[in-house]
Amino acid sequence: MKIKLEKFGTTLISRELGSEAFKAFQSTLLELAPNEELEIDFSGVLTLSPSWTDEFLSPLLERLGERLVLLPSDNLSVQATLKILQEANKRPFKFK
């Protein structure tokens, strides 16, 4: 399954909205088959912050582990945010 983060907005900054996005995503997550990967597509996102991402991707990483796959992005805020979250979580994301 592939999800486009821009569906949740293009300026993804606040913890509050990251947490809301995660809750809203739960019903879609139920459709993910047990061995299926979840691909995260950052295209269309203008700014991504560690606060928003920590509320959305960190719990997904905890739940899905290796099945969470991030697609590459040339957006500077996406790159910087993913780097700091890997340090904070002491766990790397899997990239495609």
Add this chain to the structure above:
Amino acid sequence: MEEKLIKISEAAEILGVSIDTLRRWDESGKLTAIKKGGGTHRYYREKDIEIFASNLLKFASDWISQGAEFPGTFYCPTSAVFQARLVKMEHLLMEKTGFEKLYSLIVLVAGEIGDNSFAHNLGKWPDTPGIFFGYDIQKGIIVLADRGLGILETLRRVRSDLSTHVKAVEVAFTEFLSGRAPEKRGNGLKLVREVILANPIDLFFTSGDAEVNLKGDDKSFRVTRGPNVFRGCMAKINF
């Protein structure tokens, strides 16, 4: 050539304040009006309004240190208002030559600092909730400020050993605080520091009497003790 004068109602609309506030500012000398031919009606030069509104840092510091009023156009009472104004700024930055890629890091820095103010003070604002958020894309300046608890008081709740503003700000910018209980704390300021150090963006940040000044080509992170004690937090970003 005579400069165009605008009415007090127009000036009030531009600045986002009430007419009464402008009358008060005129009486106190904060923003002096012009009275034509000895009349009682107040007028303003357009240029004076522009210059007055451009002193972002003064508005922010006077607000957090003395509770002084400032143009309402810079006030974000809720995080939803902040988010909307941040998106507007993002679009203006994207159109600025040379900022086609860098814009997202500037928005990230401003967004994290502003969001921190809301996240850490929600339900705990000592008096005025919300933040000051002003920017001038042309001049390359963003100013954010809040009259919240400040970094020391916020971090003390999970790190009771912290005793000075300097140490608290240092921790906020350098350490990953473990666990998010009882409050949610991000990695935001850690990333703000890394982004500022690696990019042509300058930051001045203050909370209590602690100051961080990351400026120029040869930046190094250091928290120092400044001459003033500010409540809440204030940040100036230059690019």
